[in-house]
Amino acid sequence: MSTNTPAGSRLQTGPPLARIVLYVKDIPAVAAFYQRHFGMKPMPGDDAGWLELSSGTGCTIALHQAARSQKSGAAMKIVFYVNDVKAFKARAARRGLKFGTVHSGSGIEYTNAKDPAGNSISVSSRLFARPA
Numbered sequence: 001m002s003t004n005t006p007a008g009s010r011l012q013t014g015p016p017l018a019r020i021v022l023y024v025k026d027i028p029a030v031a032a033f034y035q036r037h038f039g040m041k042p043m044p045g046d047d048a049g050w051l052e053l054s055s056g057t058g059c060t061i062a063l064h065q066a067a068r069s070q071k072s073g074a075a076m077k078i079v080f081y082v083n084d085v086k087a088f089k090a091r092a093a094r095r096g097l098k099f100g101t102v103h104s105g106s107g108i109e110y111t112n113a114k115d116p117a118g119n120s121i122s123v124s125s126r127l128f129a130r131p132a
Helices: 027-038 085-094
Strands: 002-004 010-012 019-024 050-054 060-065 077-081 103-105 108-114 120-124
Touching: 019 027, 027 050, 027 060, 085 108, 085 120
Parallel strands: 019 060, 077 120
Antiparallel strands: 002 010, 050 060, 103 108, 108 120
């Protein structure tokens, strides 16, 4: 299978990425965060300790109830693509989400924050960068 990459080149890929699972202690708080700041919607289901959120783009974020002994946050980052990082950061700040410094280079911009469970998140313009 091959797909077009943002830069317009062809890339061989394996199976499509379908879901990211986050182990969290407070599913309602983390769900509200992704709904409020990224427009994600809960998917149908009533499994205790599990809530899946969709952005409508294919890959979902599933919130799984963490064990009491499990640490919050992980060595990973969830990245959302936006056209205008600075404008998104300003809108997010008005809704209470504080991102760090906007970094730029090689025609892209990005900024980072944390969700309520301590997971790293980022917004990036990489998808919309013009090839050199």
